[in-house]
Amino acid sequence: MVEQRTAASVAVVEPTPDELRSAIWARVQQARNVKRPHTLELIQSIATEVIELHGDRLFRDDPAIVGGFCRIDGRRAVFVGHQKGAETDENIRRNFGMPHPEGYRKAIRLFRLAERLGLPIVTFIDTPGAFPGPASEERGVAEAIARAIMTMCGLRTPIVTVITGEGGSGGALALAVGDVVLALENSIYSVISPEGAASILWRSAEYSQQAAAAMRLTAAEQLALGVIDEVVPEPPGGAHTNPEETARRLRARIAAHLDALAGRERKALLDARYARYRNMGEFAIAAESGEAQPQRPGLRARIRRVLDAGRNALVGGEGETNDPTADSTDEADVQRTGEGS
Amino acid sequence: MPSFKLPFGRARQEYPPNLWTKCPDCAEMLYNKQLDKNQRVCTRCGHHFRLRADQRIAQLLDRDSFREQDANLESVDMLGFVDQKPYSERLAAAHAATGSRDAAVWGPGTIAGTRVVVCVMDFAFMGGSMGTVVGEKVTRAAEHALDERLPLIIVASSGGARMQEGTLSLMQLAKTCAALGRLGDGGVPFISVLTDPTTGGVFASFAALGDVNIAEPKALIGFAGARVAAGTIAEELPEGFQRAEFLYDHGFADLVVPRAKLRETLLGLLRYMKPSAQVERAGQNGSSPLGRSAQLFDELIRREPTHG
Numbered sequence: 001m002v003e004q005r006t007a008a009s010v011a012v013v014e015p016t017p018d019e020l021r022s023a024i025w026a027r028v029q030q031a032r033n034v035k036r037p038h039t040l041e042l043i044q045s046i047a048t049e050v051i052e053l054h055g056d057r058l059f060r061d062d063p064a065i066v067g068g069f070c071r072i073d074g075r076r077a078v079f080v081g082h083q084k085g086a087e088t089d090e091n092i093r094r095n096f097g098m099p100h101p102e103g104y105r106k107a108i109r110l111f112r113l114a115e116r117l118g119l120p121i122v123t124f125i126d127t128p129g130a131f132p133g134p135a136s137e138e139r140g141v142a143e144a145i146a147r148a149i150m151t152m153c154g155l156r157t158p159i160v161t162v163i164t165g166e167g168g169s170g171g172a173l174a175l176a177v178g179d180v181v182l183a184l185e186n187s188i189y190s191v192i193s194p195e196g197a198a199s200i201l202w203r204s205a206e207y208s209q210q211a212a213a214a215m216r217l218t219a220a221e222q223l224a225l226g227v228i229d230e231v232v233p234e235p236p237g238g239a240h241t242n243p244e245e246t247a248r249r250l251r252a253r254i255a256a257h258l259d260a261l262a263g264r265e266r267k268a269l270l271d272a273r274y275a276r277y278r279n280m281g282e283f284a285i286a287a288e289s290g291e292a293q294p295q296r297p298g299l300r301a302r303i304r305r306v307l308d309a310g311r312n313a314l315v316g317g318e319g320e321t322n323d324p325t326a327d328s329t330d331e332a333d334v335q336r337t338g339e340g341s
Numbered sequence: 342m343p344s345f346k347l348p349f350g351r352a353r354q355e356y357p358p359n360l361w362t363k364c365p366d367c368a369e370m371l372y373n374k375q376l377d378k379n380q381r382v383c384t385r386c387g388h389h390f391r392l393r394a395d396q397r398i399a400q401l402l403d404r405d406s407f408r409e410q411d412a413n414l415e416s417v418d419m420l421g422f423v424d425q426k427p428y429s430e431r432l433a434a435a436h437a438a439t440g441s442r443d444a445a446v447w448g449p450g451t452i453a454g455t456r457v458v459v460c461v462m463d464f465a466f467m468g469g470s471m472g473t474v475v476g477e478k479v480t481r482a483a484e485h486a487l488d489e490r491l492p493l494i495i496v497a498s499s500g501g502a503r504m505q506e507g508t509l510s511l512m513q514l515a516k517t518c519a520a521l522g523r524l525g526d527g528g529v530p531f532i533s534v535l536t537d538p539t540t541g542g543v544f545a546s547f548a549a550l551g552d553v554n555i556a557e558p559k560a561l562i563g564f565a566g567a568r569v570a571a572g573t574i575a576e577e578l579p580e581g582f583q584r585a586e587f588l589y590d591h592g593f594a595d596l597v598v599p600r601a602k603l604r605e606t607l608l609g610l611l612r613y614m615k616p617s618a619q620v621e622r623a624g625q626n627g628s629s630p631l632g633r634s635a636q637l638f639d640e641l642i643r644r645e646p647t648h649g
């Protein structure tokens with residue numbers, strides 16, 4: 001249980017009600033459902049032609065990341081995505097969608113190829129995270145992720161990213177820097193897995209559900225935070241119940257965004273992408289005396305309201321409002337953190 | 342300290358903790374004043390103790406040359422994050438315990454007269470974790486280095502991204518890498534100093550991307566926490582796994598440099614790692630490389646084509 005706050009500590013949020021926590025956990029399970037359509041299945045439905053390309057030209061071909069050329073309603077593009085398997089054998093071969101460094105280096109190679117050929121890029125995100133074992137560390141997984149992120153930030157071609165399942169940490173972000181970031185309705189996006197957060201912050205993996213709720217990892221909440229730009233609704237029952245329909249819905253949105261980005265002048269495209277990430281997050285500015293001022297006043301209150309709206313939708317519209325005083329917490333909270341300055 | 346004394350308490354006071362520190366490696370009792378004089382490196386076994394940001398800056402930069410920027414940035418709890426404590430309480434406690442507002446400090450300064458921009462992380466503040474404020478300071482340091490065309494030095498010391506800011510912390514990886522990409526494209530060099538510990542999202546973003554990477558001896562540097570790695574895989578972890586020397590052996594650190602040599606090593610590198618003449622950004626700021634054509638030509642031939 002989350003400990004009771006004392007009167008002195010300013011109300012931030014109520015401990016997540018059980019009902020809401022279950023609803024959020026159901027999304028985590030949906031996002032991880034092995035029957036959910038994965039990258040190759042999706043791109044084969046979305047595109048009329050797929051030519052898969054292999055290898056990083058340095059070490060080997062990582063089956064946990066796939067990519068190549070594709071044609072989406074006549075638009076030529078390069079796709080790259082994490083790849084999980086639907087069956088146990090396939091999943092083992094794909095390392096459960098956990099890439100080694102060579103997977104990210106293959107992605108970088110394909111990104112550069114797309115840039116040189118003037119093709120837009122579509123990426124599909126579905127990984128618990130990069131593989132954390134010794135082989136991964138020996139070959140520099142952190143460097144591979146960092147370089148993939150940096151490469152995407154400066155790539156002179158449009159990038160549309162779709163979070164399709166699990167957006168797990170840096171291993172997800174390494175393919176997910178885009179001009180537009182879409183997410184399937186039941187996908188999740190988080191800085192660490194709920195299990196990882198629970199074992200570090202609660203000292204027990206039993207608190208995974210609390211951690212999932214605290215991290216605001218559902219697509220609706222990520223939309224409120226501005227980390228993603230658009231949620232693509234799944235067919236009733238979830239993506240796995242109708243992969244064809246899921247692909248059809250994705251194709252429409254991907255095609256629309258590719259068209260919108262196609263006309264953008266390169267420098268404007270790159271500046272907008274830089275600004276997209278430059279403005280992520282919020283901080284306050286402490287004054288010489290008195291209380292710290294938020295950098296963008298009112299932003300937090302607005303985001304909290306939208307976050308709560310997203311949560312209420314999870315439990316069927318009329319759920320409890322977590323924080324009816326969202327407007328006032330902004331001031332009070334900042335005042336408190338400004339103490340002693 | 343409790344107000345009562347155990348019968349043998351006095352004998353145990355032989356090494357009062359305000360005067361002595363025990364080395365975690367060799368168990369030697371080290372006299373604090375001498376430890377400070379030795380840059381907080383064990384005089385017996387060479388163990389490198391963690392430094393606060395101000396100690397690091399005092400060791401690396403010329404006296405009184407550092408001008409801290411943006412010291413007034415404070416973290417904000419955007420998610421309403423509560424684990425065993427609310428995030429806002431953790432921030433207040435960290436502020437009270439360390440006197441710092443967050444886990445990084447940045448500003449311009451000089452090393453033996455050479456102008457540089459430095460950003461130093463502080464593990465004492467919430468494990469040096471990177472939330473929006475740390476990401477903002479790293480980014481501003483990189484942007485300032487590009488604008489002023491000064492070499493950038495970042496000293497990392499961090500457990501990774503700050504979980505309490507959720508994906509907003511994760512996005513700091515992209516924010517900082519984007520700024521470093523522009524720095525590299527602009528021909529301004531970046532030296533990354535990796536100290537104990539540099540892990541998770543900090544290692545997997547700006548800290549791994551130095552034009553030159555320097556690690557402190559035996560520093561823990563890795564992507565996944567050793568426990569996570571051990572939990573995910575059945576194999577035994579190899580000896581020296583995720584230590585500075587492991588990184589060096591596998592080609593991800595250029596140098597492992599003991600603290601006593603760090604300043605002079607940086608100085609030596611800076612003689613080679615000068616910002617290029619304004620090649621790609623020529624015309625943007627109006628400053629012309631004319632009159633330096635010989636040097637410009639020289640630099641043009643030597644320059645790598647791209648940063649990535």
Ligand SMILES: [Zn+2]
Pocket residue numbers: 364365366367368369383384385386387388
């Ligand atoms: Zn020692």
